[in-house]
Amino acid sequence: MGNNRNFPREPVRTKAKLMVDGQWLDCIVTNISSVGVRLYLRKNIARGKAVRLQFAVLGTYDAKVVWCEGDETGLKLEHDPAEIAKLLAALAP
Numbered sequence: 001m002g003n004n005r006n007f008p009r010e011p012v013r014t015k016a017k018l019m020v021d022g023q024w025l026d027c028i029v030t031n032i033s034s035v036g037v038r039l040y041l042r043k044n045i046a047r048g049k050a051v052r053l054q055f056a057v058l059g060t061y062d063a064k065v066v067w068c069e070g071d072e073t074g075l076k077l078e079h080d081p082a083e084i085a086k087l088l089a090a091l092a093p
Contacts, residue, residue, distance in 0.1 A: 009031045009032065009033040009038075010031060010032055010033070010088055011030065011031050012029055012030065012031060012032055013028060013029075013030060014028070014029050014055065015027075015028055015029075015056065016028070016029050016039065016053055016054060016055050016056070017053075017054045018039070018041060018051055018052070018053055018054075019051060019052040019053075019054070020043065020045055020049065020051050024054070025041060025042075025043060027039045027040060027041040027073075028040040028041075029053075029055075030072075032084075032087070032088050033084075033088070034077075034081035034082075034084045034085045034088060035076060035077055035081055035084065036063075036066070036074060036075055036076045036077055037053065037063070037074070037075050037077065038072060038073070038074050038075075039053075039072070039073050039075065040071055040072060041071060041072075041073050042071055044068055045065045045068050045073060046065065046068075047065055047066065047067060047068065048064065048065060049064070049065045050062070050063075050064055051063050051064070051065060051075065053075060053077070055087070058087050058090055059087075061077050061078070061079055061084070061087075062077070062078040062079065063075040063076060063077050063078055064076050064078060
């Protein structure tokens, strides 16, 4: 996996929940950009799968799985990048 990204990523470590097939799973978001997140999750999810990512006080976001390797998963957020930038500002150190 290359590092050809147009949006800067910010390292974070925040608990979240991921809805997969109607079931909420605990996860930890390890980095975020205006268009996606990388998270730690103890479940392998198929690429292209539609999911929902929920942050405790910041809301729920539709997303799509773009990669999954071991305990790490990459999601593309299905929202306006400007809206996600607000989330990024709230989460980034």
